[in-house]
Amino acid sequence: MRVLVTGGAGFIGSATAAALRDAGHDVVAADDLSRGRADMVPDGVPLEVVDVTDAAALEPLLAAGRFDACLHFAALIEVGDSMERPEAYFRTNTAGTAVLLEALLRHDVGRFVFSSTAATYGEPERTPIDEEHPQRPTNPYGESKLMTERMLDWLHARRGLRSASLRYFNAAGAVGRHGERADDHQTHLIPVALMAVTSARPPLKVFGTDWPTPDGTCIRDYIHVADLADAHVRALDALEREGLVRANLGNGRGSSVREVLDAVERVTGRPVPHTDEPRRPGDPAVLIASADRARDVLGWAPTRDLDRIVGDAWAHLTEGVAPA
Ligand code: UFG
Numbered sequence: 001m002r003v004l005v006t007g008g009a010g011f012i013g014s015a016t017a018a019a020l021r022d023a024g025h026d027v028v029a030a031d032d033l034s035r036g037r038a039d040m041v042p043d044g045v046p047l048e049v050v051d052v053t054d055a056a057a058l059e060p061l062l063a064a065g066r067f068d069a070c071l072h073f074a075a076l077i078e079v080g081d082s083m084e085r086p087e088a089y090f091r092t093n094t095a096g097t098a099v100l101l102e103a104l105l106r107h108d109v110g111r112f113v114f115s116s117t118a119a120t121y122g123e124p125e126r127t128p129i130d131e132e133h134p135q136r137p138t139n140p141y142g143e144s145k146l147m148t149e150r151m152l153d154w155l156h157a158r159r160g161l162r163s164a165s166l167r168y169f170n171a172a173g174a175v176g177r178h179g180e181r182a183d184d185h186q187t188h189l190i191p192v193a194l195m196a197v198t199s200a201r202p203p204l205k206v207f208g209t210d211w212p213t214p215d216g217t218c219i220r221d222y223i224h225v226a227d228l229a230d231a232h233v234r235a236l237d238a239l240e241r242e243g244l245v246r247a248n249l250g251n252g253r254g255s256s257v258r259e260v261l262d263a264v265e266r267v268t269g270r271p272v273p274h275t276d277e278p279r280r281p282g283d284p285a286v287l288i289a290s291a292d293r294a295r296d297v298l299g300w301a302p303t304r305d306l307d308r309i310v311g312d313a314w315a316h317l318t319e320g321v322a323p324a
Helices: 011-022 055-065 079-084 086-106 140-159 189-197 225-238 257-268 292-298 306-319
Strands: 002-006 026-031 047-049 069-072 111-117 162-168 170-172 204-207 222-224 244-249 274-277
Touching: 002 011, 002 055, 011 026, 011 069, 011 225, 026 055, 055 086, 069 086, 069 225, 079 086, 079 140, 086 111, 086 140, 111 140, 111 225, 140 162, 140 244, 162 225, 170 225, 189 204, 189 257, 189 306, 204 257, 222 225, 222 306, 225 244, 225 292, 244 292, 257 306
Parallel strands: 002 026, 002 069, 026 047, 069 111, 111 162, 162 244, 170 222, 204 274
Antiparallel strands: none
16 A cells, blocks of 8 residues: 555654555655654655645645555644643644645545544543543643544544544554654653663652552553554554544553563663652553454554563663664
8 A cells, every 4th residue: 555654753653654664565754853853764765854734735745645545643742741732732633633634535545544542531430441431631632632533533424534543552662763762852751761770861750659559650551662563554454344443552461660660670780760759740540451452453462561662662772773
């Protein structure tokens, strides 16, 4: 298939572009490079530097591209940032995606794979979280993604657009050159812990040690980016059979912050310098996916555990490349 990958210079988008290429698809990456990096785009995948929320800029790309499908990763992704400037999230993630969808329909691109998020569920009412769990986001980031899921329901019903909304839990790890940014803007636990080990960042702050969990720290479901990429390739195939897919992407297993720090120590051979701090506002205590639907509908099963996730992130940080 001819496939357009928006956000193809970002962490998950670039890893998925490589997996799609390896599966035999003809892939074009689109990215405005506001956060992505041109050197993350896989070899053999052309990069179009374009803002995919700009209809006029998209037009020549779609007219020339004759795409069969679009995988849409380009977005603003920080929960905390979304609390400070919700309007940016609604403009880029919701309105911007509406612009992209309108252009795709105009050019008869009939398949769409969407980067959604566990943040669409909000505070969990039960664990693990299945796809029927109520969706009541507690931040504008999750709301902006949920609004897009709702648009996709209508576009399937009224315009026949086939789509898969993949709700990621905690994306992590690295594959090849595709890893998380290791800079001052990074907020995610694993890269921040690894940078604390190398002294590239100050000691890690553990946000809360009095949560109602066995060791008092928050529990999350970390999923390796290579497993995520594999799920996207499968979702594209599934759209041959299915009109509308909604699936969680997680391991179905939780790890506490302390367990992650233990894994970092096992991998690096060094303890993570850290301080115990108060809770971070907006964090739920436990977020774990039920991954049954992804297994049934996509035939997907993640294969990489926490030590592999941390090990690959460490290889990427220290050597610039993780195992394929
Ligand atoms: N944490 C710390 N110290 C840090 C960073 C994180 O203790 O310096 C803790 C957090 O409190 C949380 C856990 O580590 O308990 C994971 O935090 P992250 O910031 O890595 O990730 P989040 O769980 O907050 O959010 C991530 C994505 C969201 C997505 C969500 C879905 O960033 O986009 O997973 O599960 F919606």
